Amino acid sequence: MALKLTTSYIADSLSLFAYYKRLAERAMDQISDEQLFRQLDAESNSIAIIVKHLSGNMCSRWSDFLTTDGEKPSRNRDDEFVSPPTTRNELLRMWEDGWSRLMGTLEEITDADLDRIVTIRGEAHSVMQAINRQLAHYPHHVGQIVLLARHFAGESWQSLSIPRNDSDQFNRKVASGELSQR
Numbered sequence: 001m002a003l004k005l006t007t008s009y010i011a012d013s014l015s016l017f018a019y020y021k022r023l024a025e026r027a028m029d030q031i032s033d034e035q036l037f038r039q040l041d042a043e044s045n046s047i048a049i050i051v052k053h054l055s056g057n058m059c060s061r062w063s064d065f066l067t068t069d070g071e072k073p074s075r076n077r078d079d080e081f082v083s084p085p086t087t088r089n090e091l092l093r094m095w096e097d098g099w100s101r102l103m104g105t106l107e108e109i110t111d112a113d114l115d116r117i118v119t120i121r122g123e124a125h126s127v128m129q130a131i132n133r134q135l136a137h138y139p140h141h142v143g144q145i146v147l148l149a150r151h152f153a154g155e156s157w158q159s160l161s162i163p164r165n166d167s168d169q170f171n172r173k174v175a176s177g178e179l180s181q182r
Helices: 009-028 047-062 077-081 088-108 127-156 167-176
Strands: 117-120 123-126
Touching: 009 088, 009 127, 047 077, 047 088, 047 127, 117 127, 123 127
Parallel strands: none
Antiparallel strands: 117 123
């Protein structure tokens, strides 16, 4: 992730969320449709289930963010862990819906809103705390998506960062200007 100097917490948060969204997408792009829905065992979540959960969380948290509780009465969190969409296209529509709500909301608020109070499950949070809560939650699940995709892709996996045993070559490319970001 290339550093973009900013003094705006909101701009930085938008950049971080976009980075993690793209990281998960790059991982999901490397596996088959069938692998999106595969579970390692009966008690584990498939990538599709993780996507469904993230989308449900995002739709709940970021809809009417400043004016209603982040845990909407219409959300059925338990349902997020069963019966994901059955196709990649349906799954990615759900994924985009959640992310567009998050990004749209963050684009509408400003750093002046950071000390405003919002609630999540009836618990008060500053806007900054609520954003931080999700900046901890979503990358956790993106890491799960990346790990599962890496496992399923096997030897065909293309590294999402610096490939193993390639640090020196990567550093030389950066130093020479040949590579500005990964």
